[in-house]
Amino acid sequence: MTRGSKRASIIHRYCVILNVVLFFVIINAHAQQQTEDSEHASHHPEAANGPIVAASTDSPPLANQVKGQPGNANAMMGPGMAKGMDKMMEKMGAPKPKDLYPTLMRMQSTTPEQRDSILGKASARMQQGSEQLTTGFESLARAAAVDDYTQMQVAVETVKEGIAHFDSGLAAKRAIQDGQDPRRVALTWFKSQMNLLPSSPVNDSSTLFGMTPFHTAVMLVLLIFTVVMVYVYGFKMRRAAALLEELRSTETASASAPTKQTSPNEIPTNAPVGTDAVLIPATAHVLPSTTMSPRKGVYSGSMQVTGIFHETHDVKTFRLASADGQVIPFSFEPGQFVTFTLTIDGVEKPVKRSYTIASSPTEQYYFEVTIKREEFGVVSRHMHDVVNVGDTLSIKAPGGKFYFNGQDASSVVLISGGVGITPMMSAVRYLTTTCWDGDIYFLFCTRTSNDFIFEQELKYLQARHPRLKVLVSMTQADGTSWMGPQGRFSSALINEFVPDIALKTAHICGPPAMMDATKDILSELGMPEANIKTEAFGGASPKKTATKTEVAPNTPVNNTRQVRFSLSNAQAQAGTDETVLDVADGLDVDIENSCRAGSCGSCKVKLLRGDVDMEVDDGLEAEDRVSGYILACQAIPKTDVEVEA
Known part of the structure; x- marks a missing residue:
């Protein structure tokens, strides 16, 4: 047996089974129809004796039968409108409705005679559908046996039309039997043919505020998300407020800490400069730190030498830091000093010496001291000749109560000579780093330009900060390229450089003779003695013989x-x-x-x-x-x- 004959045999068997099922369905439908007709005839014998008009295109419209009935003239559809609806339905693929549904569309209500007529037409429609089903299935079986696909398609269309006729007649019959409005019956059928009826009934009881359960769940999730976001935002704002309050408390505590305050009548001085003088390195200008931690009190311990820099032929800068790389364990004011305790060969006991901290307090990870090598200075020679990078030195810091940080002052006059420039440079570097808004008059006297280790830094700071005015004089400038003032400071030179000097305060550091002479000049220019501050300058006094x-x-x-x-x-x-x-x-x-x-x-x-x-x-x-x-x-x-x- 060929593959095509096998397929035809299978289709034939299915068609036979389907015919049997449809046969019983049609018999049951005919039995129900006859029962309903007999019951209807018993109630309306005059309708039962009349002929049942088959639903066909030749039968007259039902509207002709009810013409002239009261109450129907204004509600009935005109014949042109009904025909237009028939044509539209045919073009859209619906079965030809004959005149059953146009008749229903023309009515608002039915009389017993009209009801009987509609039931008869519905029964005829069901009969026609049954005949079409039988014809279609028989034709489908014959076409399947010979693999005639075209005839199969025609048979399928016949079956579809039969089902539509039977279904529409059955729907109309049941609707009339249930007492529904004729026009509603016609519209329901029309919507079913156009696939306009809802696929499933809407259960209004399952909605909340007009929303389906799915939409309700989505809205609930969004509401929970909003509540969580509002809570997180509030938590962050409370945390930020707490941090601000903590910072404000820290600033208040720092401001209330006991410190040496300055006033226009009192300019504090810096740490002393001995024979082993402290010099500040000419390092780059830095910005003030914004993360200074409170490291109050005096620290005693060890620090590591992390760098040594040559400034001039006899001056070196030593940079010290914590061995673990953390911030230095103390804070200091500009001009305070650090005391070293050194073990030196040939000296019986440890030697102590103090040097000004040259770096700015805004530097947290290191501090620097700059030391000039003195020929007879025990400590300075040891620092220059023995100390190397990586060595650990014992220190105590900070020390000294005389410093100038710019508080409660609008201007300052800084006068220094020789290595006495060290505390002056400490103040200048700090004031320019913090962008102090006061006027700084800086006067410095030295021997030659070779001894002027801060020359480039002062030029840089003066160019960057207009409020810094610098006057430098050389005492041994003969034979050099120096083109500025020469000799020690005179009354005329100071008075010309500093305007309204009698109203200002001065800070002096240098050799004793230089300080005494400068104090006399300032007094002659009208500066009150209380406004003149000096810093002790000199090395350790030689031992005197005591009995x-x-x-x-x-x-x-x-x-x-x-x-x-x-x-x-x-x-x-x-x-x-x-x-x-x-x-x-x-x-x-x-x-x-x-x-x-x-x-x-x-x-x-x-x-x-x-x-x-x-x-x-x-x-x-x-x-x-x-x-x-x-x-x-x-x-x-x-x-x-x-x-x-």
Whole structure:
């Protein structure tokens, strides 16, 4: 058997089965129709005796049968409109409606006679559909047996038309039996043919505020998302407010911390510069830091040398930082100093020396000191000749109470000579870094341009900050390329450079003779003495020989200027203008010291008896004075004294 014959056999079997099923369906429909007709005839015998008009294109319209009936004239559709609807339905692929549905469309209500007529037409439509189904299935079976696809298509169309006739007649019949409005029946059929009826009934009870469950769920999710976003935004705003409050509290605490304040009548000075002078390196201008952490108090510990820079033939800059790379463990004001404790070969005990911190306080990760090598300076020679990058040095910082940070002042006059430029440059670098809005008059006197290590930096700062005015004079400029002022500062030169000098304050640092001469000039120009501040400048005083005497118990001392050291059980006579520290050095009494200028405070000792004069006591705190402490490097005995050393 060929493949085509097998397929035809299968189709034939399906057609036979389908015919059997349709046969029983049609028999059941005819039985139901006859039952309904008999019941209807029993209620309307006059309609039962009349002929049933088959639904055909030749039968007269139902409207002709009800013409002239009251109440129907204004509601009925005209014949032209019904025919137009028939043609439209045929063009759109619907089965030819005959005159059943146009008749229904013309009615608003039915009389018993019209109802019987419509039922008869509906029954005829069902009969016609049954015949078309039978014909179509038989034709389909014959065409399938011989593989005649064209005839199969025709048979299928016949079956479809039969189903449509049968279904439309059945729908009309059931609608009339249920007492529905004729026009609604016609419109329902029309919508079904045009696929305009809803696929499933809408259950209004399943909606919320007119929304389906799906839309309700989507809106609920969006609402939850909105609530979460509002909560997150509120949390972030509260966190930001807390951080701002914390920053505000930190700033308030920093502002209320006890610091040395300056006023127009008081310009603080910087750390002392000894024989081993402190010089500030000519490094680049930096911006002020915005993340300074509160590192209050004095730090004692080790720092690592991370860089050494040659400034001139006899000046080096040493950069020190924390070994772990963190911020330096202390904060400082511009002009404060650091004290080094060094172990030097050939010296029996550790030596201490103080140097101004040359870098700006805005630098957090390192600090720098610049040191000039002195031929007879023990510490400066050790720093230049022995210390290398990577070495660890013991320090104590910060120290000193004299500094200038620009607070409560609108201008300042800074006058320096030689290595005394160090504290002046510390102030200038800080003021320009923080863009201080006051006027800075900077006067510097040195020997030659080879000794002017800050020349390029001062030019850079002056060009960048119009409020910085610089005047430099050379005392040994003969034979050099220097074209500026020469010699020491004169009254005419200072008065011409600084306008209204009598109304300003001055800060002076340099050799004693230079400071004395400058103070006299400023006084002559009308500057009040209270507005003139000087910084001690000079190296450690040479040891003076003191006559050591053994103190026997209950032995009276006849000399009226005797100095006794209670802890060492030693005493000696103090010479003219000899300090307590000078006497201690002659007796080998160990008193810690560093600057010997009265600023660092390291030689502080307690006075047990007697009275002394001190020209400088800057290294003492207020509580030290109350407790009876003196500075051994500054204390000159006025009477017999006894100190705790």
